[in-house]
Structure formats: structure tokens, C-alpha cells
Amino acid sequence: MNMKTIKPMPRYTYYYSFLPEQKPVYHRDLLVVASFQLPTSIWMKLQPWSIRVRAGLPRSSLHYKSRSSIRTLSAPSHPQYRPLGILENATLDTFQQRCFLPEQPAILPRSTFQGLPALKQWFKSASPQSTLGTLSLNLEYLHKHGADAFVPLELTESTSTDTTSEPDDRATEIHSFRQFHAPLTLFLDWMRTAESTPQSTRLYLAQCQLLDLPPVLRADFPTPELVVRAGKGDVYGTNVWIGHPPTYTPLHRDPNPNMFVQLAGEKVVRLLAPTDGQAVFGAVRRQLGKSGSREAAAFRGEEMMQGRERALLDEMVWGTPVSAGSDAGVGFEACLGPSDGLFIPRGWWHSIKGVGGGVTASVSMFHS
Helix, strand or coil: CCCCCCCCCCCCCCCCCCCCCCEEEECCCEEEEECCCCCHHHHHCCCCCCCCCCEECCCCCEEEECHHHCCCCCCCCCCCEEECCECCCCCHHHHHHHHHCCCCCEECCCCCCCCCHHHHHCEEECCCCCCCCCEEECHHHHHHHHCCCEEEEEEEEEEEECCCCCCCCCCEEEEEEEEEEEEHHHHHHHHHHHHHCCCCEEEEEEEEEHHHCCHHHHCCCCCCHHHHHHCCCCEEEEEEEEECCCEEEEEEECCCCEEEEEEECEEEEEEECHHHHHHHHHHHHHHCCCCCCHHHCCCCCHHHHCHHHHHHHHHHHHCCCECCCCCCCCEEEEEECCCCEEEECCCCEEEEEEECCCCEEEEEEEEC
16 A cells, blocks of 8 residues: 655544555554445545554454364363342442442342433434334434544454364354544444444444543433442543444453443343452463463453454353352353443453344443
């Protein structure tokens, strides 16, 4: 690709250049040229946003065996999971004594957060043909108040093809994963398209900090009283997540307590205590000849979102069904719907999957 050398420019000045037959993936500091097949109308939205080029990032499509064929880990065995309990009430004292102080996870009473303004402003009922209760984004509201906001997106291509080249003739999955920044309008247009037309290339608004959004949208996420009063009252960050299922967040741990609120759709969360999660993560990393330390658990790093590491982590965390009974396993599983809340203590390992139909959305509030 012919491209002139570009002198350093201010942080939010951008420059772009790409071949006609290729599509650019935009990032504040990167230009990735790839053949991702998003609708032309959506890619055109990017043209006014020039990009400053700092480096080229090679596109990699990694092939790996499907989940059912991965059985190479030597230790530990797959953890077992049981349903996570629901707190009997959402009073401050109960939350502090049962969850916050002893650092134990719990699902808050159903609909604890039903008064959150974002639930009504950001979402609306899907078309009459959709499943009862399925929600879609309020695209008009978000376009009006935040179309030009610069937000973090994740682009994933995932296909399954039958192959005779493998000894067991199993299907091979191909994943390609990229992170970049773009105007919110790009994501909103993709969501509009995905509502009516299945997409093999998927966009996910992931870890979008509230501070990256205009004030009118930030006002839709007031900090809940439990978050303000349970500890010191410091909120270190509030992140929004929106996409069409299936969505996926790999096994990781957070350095601060997380009040995780489901806004729309459904998500399933699997949790492991600090020691148990470290054992699972370390086993997978050592299987790949990598460091299994806690510091190696870079949240949503590319190696965790594609290729063999993703496959092994997914198999170890999600390869066994949930079991009933108080002594059924060492981990927990939480199934969340709109306005449900989940407290994830500091250091607890967790992996999250968006399931079902319509849009799935959630917000994480990291606090002390």
C-alpha cells in the first residue's frame, strides 16, 4: 500500500489510506487493512474520520479444533458449577454483611436496578414478530445524543466449516479478532443491519467508559446507592457493553469489586474464587508454554479472544453443565436478565456469555 510518511499530529487528528478493494479497520493509533465484509453504507460512515497511522497490525485467522475435540489439558480437571444464590433483600446492611465485606458473589434481588434511566432511554421493545420480551436499541435516541462519540469496538469473524483434512473430520472454527475505535454511529448502523440480516462479521461495544460519552448519555447511569455506600464510595470506572448474541468475555479477574447490571437481553456468568480461577487460568497458559501468573491475565487481550488459548479457556470454563445442590461444585453460575444485578468481588475470576435473542447489554461499575 502506498502511503506517505506522516508526521506526529495531535491525539484526535486522523488520517486514512486504503486500497479500493480492501476495508480499513480504524484505531486511534493503528490502521489495519482487512477484507471484513461490513455493508458498504456502514464503511462509508468512517470516511470523514481520517486516521493517524502509527503501525500496521497483521490480520490473523486462526484455525482450531472445535470444543468437543479439545482434551489435552492435564490438570486441573474441569471445575464444576452450581447456581449462584439470590440475596434475600437489597438493603445496605444485608449487602455489606453477606457480600461486600466477606467478598462473596451474589445475585441481587430481581429487578433491583429497574429504576436505572438507561433501561428506558437506551432500549425499546423489538418488532412484533420478535420473541416476547426481546429488546432492541433505541437507535434514534443514541444517534441524537451520541453519534459522534468515539468509542471502543471489537470486531470478530467466526465461521464453522466442515473439513476432511482433520483426522476426526470435525468442524473447524475460524476466529479473527480486532479492537479499534470509531464513531458510535458506525456501531449503531451495524446494529440496525444486524437486526434484520445475520452477520458473520460482528461488532461489539466493549468496555466503553462512561466518560467517553456525552453528558446526556452519562446521566442515564447514576451510581446506585449500594455502590456509593457499601465501601469507601469511590467509583473507579463505569463501562458499558452492547452487542448481538452470542457475545463472549474470556476468563479474567478484576482488581476492584464490580457491580454488574444487565440492561437488556440475557447473559450467563461463570465465577471461580481467586485460588480456583488462578489454577484454571494457569493450567491453560502452561499448556501453551506461557506464563500462568495473575499478571498474565490481560483483560480481553487478543490471544484470549482467538486461537487455541480461547478454545482451551472456553473448554475449561464452559465444558461442564451446571449442577444443582449446595455442594455440586467449586464455581458458580449466574443467569441474568434485564435489570438484574450481580456482585463480583475483587479478584474473583469470571467469564461471560451473551445468549438469547435481541440486543444484550450490561454495565460494570468498579468501586471500592
